Amino acid sequence: MAGSSIVFAPTAAASDDVVKVPVSFEVTNSNESKVACTSDGRRYTVRGLIVAPRSALSGDHGALTIYSHGLSYTGQSYFHFTDVPGYDYVTEQAKAGHASLAFDLPGYGASDVVKDGHDICSGSEATIIHQMVGQLRSGRYHADGHDAVSFKKIALAGHSASGLTAQAEAYSFHDIDALIVMAYADQGFSPRLLATTAQTLTRCTLGGEPKKDSPGTTGYAYFGQTDEDYRSEHLYDTDPDVAEAATANRVKNPCGRIGSVAATVASDVALLAAVHVPVLLVYGQNDALFQDNAVGTRRQKAHFVGSGDVTDVFLPGTGHAQTLGRSAPKMRAAVSDWLAARGF
Numbered sequence: 001m002a003g004s005s006i007v008f009a010p011t012a013a014a015s016d017d018v019v020k021v022p023v024s025f026e027v028t029n030s031n032e033s034k035v036a037c038t039s040d041g042r043r044y045t046v047r048g049l050i051v052a053p054r055s056a057l058s059g060d061h062g063a064l065t066i067y068s069h070g071l072s073y074t075g076q077s078y079f080h081f082t083d084v085p086g087y088d089y090v091t092e093q094a095k096a097g098h099a100s101l102a103f104d105l106p107g108y109g110a111s112d113v114v115k116d117g118h119d120i121c122s123g124s125e126a127t128i129i130h131q132m133v134g135q136l137r138s139g140r141y142h143a144d145g146h147d148a149v150s151f152k153k154i155a156l157a158g159h160s161a162s163g164l165t166a167q168a169e170a171y172s173f174h175d176i177d178a179l180i181v182m183a184y185a186d187q188g189f190s191p192r193l194l195a196t197t198a199q200t201l202t203r204c205t206l207g208g209e210p211k212k213d214s215p216g217t218t219g220y221a222y223f224g225q226t227d228e229d230y231r232s233e234h235l236y237d238t239d240p241d242v243a244e245a246a247t248a249n250r251v252k253n254p255c256g257r258i259g260s261v262a263a264t265v266a267s268d269v270a271l272l273a274a275v276h277v278p279v280l281l282v283y284g285q286n287d288a289l290f291q292d293n294a295v296g297t298r299r300q301k302a303h304f305v306g307s308g309d310v311t312d313v314f315l316p317g318t319g320h321a322q323t324l325g326r327s328a329p330k331m332r333a334a335v336s337d338w339l340a341a342r343g344f
Helices: 089-095 122-138 161-173 191-205 227-234 240-249 255-259 261-274 297-303 328-341
Strands: 007-009 018-028 043-053 062-068 100-103 151-159 178-182 279-284 310-315
Touching: 018 089, 018 100, 018 122, 043 062, 043 089, 043 122, 062 089, 062 122, 062 161, 089 100, 089 328, 122 151, 122 161, 122 255, 122 261, 151 161, 161 178, 161 261, 178 328, 191 227, 191 255, 227 240, 255 261, 261 297, 279 297, 279 328, 297 310, 310 328
Parallel strands: 062 100, 062 151, 151 178, 178 279, 279 310
Antiparallel strands: 007 018, 018 043, 043 100
């Protein structure tokens, strides 16, 4: 399709070039999921980047993993982090043979702005991803400078708050072939997480704030009052250059994401048993936001009684931002091995 040129990133670590293709999806911010929350029903363009070995984009038969970002991040700043060499998750996974899509949810990064951040929620985000899955399977999305490839196998991965979204997508629509949840559990919330959530909800209840660099918007808020809050909650054993860049990249969040957490947790507890695809749960043992104990992250596996293939991984020396710590190579390897064993 016509558009800007593909960016090629050759690598000596693999026999294939790594291809980076800007892509976009036309979606409706409606809520057709099983989570009770409200959205504006408007049309938005979601933008992202498919990063893959060249061979993975040579025909309509491949496998792809969609990566959805959590609060405070964009897809670019978390899964395609290029500020410091060695932390670009999707490129490293492409070198290992996997095709990935990192994208920005509406209200973030390169995707369309939601004028009032209260008008999007976990359920509508799940519905948006469901629409993207359909377009990826049919090849009916826009791929700049490249033919849009259709993918037969699709895994969905969600980090942090997008763990909620990914789980809701899985049990609401049953259209994915594998589910990965990173740094999220439906219990075991730390006192720090509860306090930060309460502070953010208070700001959102009072109307929120404009999105940065987007005049005329409202209903946005940082998750964590200060940069120091962000560093202490998200970053653990992180290279100083990475920490500095990640802190500079943090963004405000649509208030509707935060306001719909309680409803989504309730839906999860009731409906995760309806997930029948393989599931991978990835946790850092030094995550300041979720407790690594019998009533925390280690309990999450028990919700997925409908799947015969559930794996949980607990990474020592790893905090909430799993792709940005010094342990990131171990985290990438764990996900890569799991994906490969399941045909991705």
